[in-house]
Amino acid sequence: MKFFQVMSKLEEYSIREHLVLDDYSYKENLQKLAGTEFGKLHLIKRSYDGWADQKVPYLTDWKDAFFLALTNRFYHLVENSYLSKQMAKTLEIFIENKKKEWTNPKEYVFSHVDGLQGMVEYKNNKWVFNGHIDLEDYRFTDQRFVLAGFEIGANYSTSNVSDNFWEGYYEYKKVDSSYDNLKNLFKLFYFMSWIQMINENTNSSSTSLTIIKNLVDKIELIFDTK
DSSP: OOOOOOOOOOOSEEHHHHTTOOSSSOHHHHHHHHHHHHHHHTTOEESSOBOTTOOSOOSSOHHHHHHHHHHHHHHHHHHTTOSOHHHHHHHHHHHHHHHHHOOOOSSEEEEETTSOOEEEEEETTEEEEEEEOOGGGEEEEOHHHHHHHHHHTTTTOOSOOOHHHHHHHHTTOOOOTTHHHHHHHHHHHHHHHHHHHHHHHSOSOHHHHHHHHHHHHHHHHHHTOO
């Protein structure tokens, strides 16, 4: 049995990577466009997380699944001695406190798990969104989770997203009121996941070790322990 997939080519730039550059015009407009398109996408929602064609909810709810995965990633870093004893203790306390403060989202939005993925071009003196990409990784998930992924961005930044982005996003979608309180928890998950992924998919080369150190530095920067 043969299977075929029909795809369209989208021209110009990946918005995820292009947003981190500084050498182009009208970046503020591109940031607002990113918020607008992400907000539009998040209007697609349902009452449980999972893949688009999933008919029933998982037996394990989102909170339990998230913290189980986060704990596994935490122990991976500890067992590989990527964290100092002080940092490990700081993160352990932080995770336990956020677990107590956690609230499940009222809805799950349709989104790429790492944030906004799409192609843009600069045409007729303005940025134009040409369409979403990497559709095989889209699913219904926690809005707070993917917004934190977007804030990190393609360069593993720890800075907050711009006001221009939120201006575009809020035109279409409100943000869960717990986002500011929990977003560093989600950012921690992303950084830990990338470290574990590098360990499992690459050799212990100097390049991979440098990338891992950079990610650990980002975790420390979030918690301002250096």
